[in-house]
Amino acid sequence: MEEKKNGILLESGTNEIEVMRFSVGKEFYGINVAKVQEIIMAEKVKPMPHAHPAVEGIFKPRESLITVINLAYYLFGERPEVGSKDLFIITNFNRMTVAFRVESIEGISRISWKDIQKPDKTIANGDEGVATGIAQCEGQLVTVLDFEKIVAEIAPETTIQVSDVEKLGARQLCDRPIVIAEDSILLRRMIDDCLARAGFTQLIEFSNGQEAWDHLNAIRHDSDLYDKVNLVITDIEMPEMDGHRLTKLIKDDARLKHIPVIIFSSLIDEQMRIKGRELGADEQIAKPEIGHLVALLDELLARFEEERPNFDI
Secondary structure, eight states, X not given: OEEEOOOOOOOTTSOEEEEEEEEETTEEEEEEGGGEEEEEEOOOOBOOTTOOTTEEEEEOSSSSOEEEEEHHHHHHSOOOOOOTTOEEEEEEETTEEEEEEESEEEEEEEEEGXXXXXXXXXXXXXXXXXXXXXXXXXTEEEEEEOHHHHHHHHOGGGSOOHHHHHTTOOOOOBOOOEEEEOOOHHHHHHHHHHHHHTTBOOEEEESSHHHHHHHHHHHTTOTTHHHHOSEEEEOSOOSSSOHHHHHHHHHTSTTGGGSOEEEEETTOSXXXXXXXXXXXXXXXXXXXXXXXXXXXXXXXXXXXXXXXXXXXX
């Protein structure tokens, strides 16, 4: 039995998301439909020795082996009995395919990112927090999980690697101001560390697109605007305002549109590239390609400096 994803291709830059709601341990959670490849009935899993405790093992529904993560164990530290009606949510992001065992699928809700609130400090728990945001969907309070962080914690080798920057060798320091919009505390810290090692000394960081836009909007008429920001790096999935909406606002503005925008996201595929191009993104890179990101920063910052004299408006 199989249920293929049949998501709606959302209009670009509308700041909307389709959230698939599911249950684990009688609690409701959510995942961006863009990350979901398909849903299948849970199958027998082959255990793997020395794996992370949250990793049940592997199974092979077709040609490829897929790792299964038990969300109940990851979230609550205990593995309940396998239910006969359990489902696997097969996900695809960061160029990986991973299955997550859940108890039930509750439905799909189309909502605005503005309706997804950041968890406050009493429940976000700093780097340990696993909630991207909290949303009200169909009368249910849903915790939208940070699946990138879950996978990064279970398999650190699959996420952003400092070693990829170290391979670039000695580099000159660069004090050009770069705005970064990334909601994951863990990934924001990794990006900051890697770019700092690559020589970038002025990183202006925000936890979502709305905060980044508020900053840009506040300085957009300043005479020294192009001394205050030379480039923007943005994730796509973020509470309050996503990266596509942020890109659209920047590229629709007469002064801000000259500032290069790089979309750096685990969701980059051909469909997302089309959306990004429509919105005017200068480059789009799939996480965790941090070495490629550094190369593009060098290229776009050099281009910005060359063309900057023409930016007086």
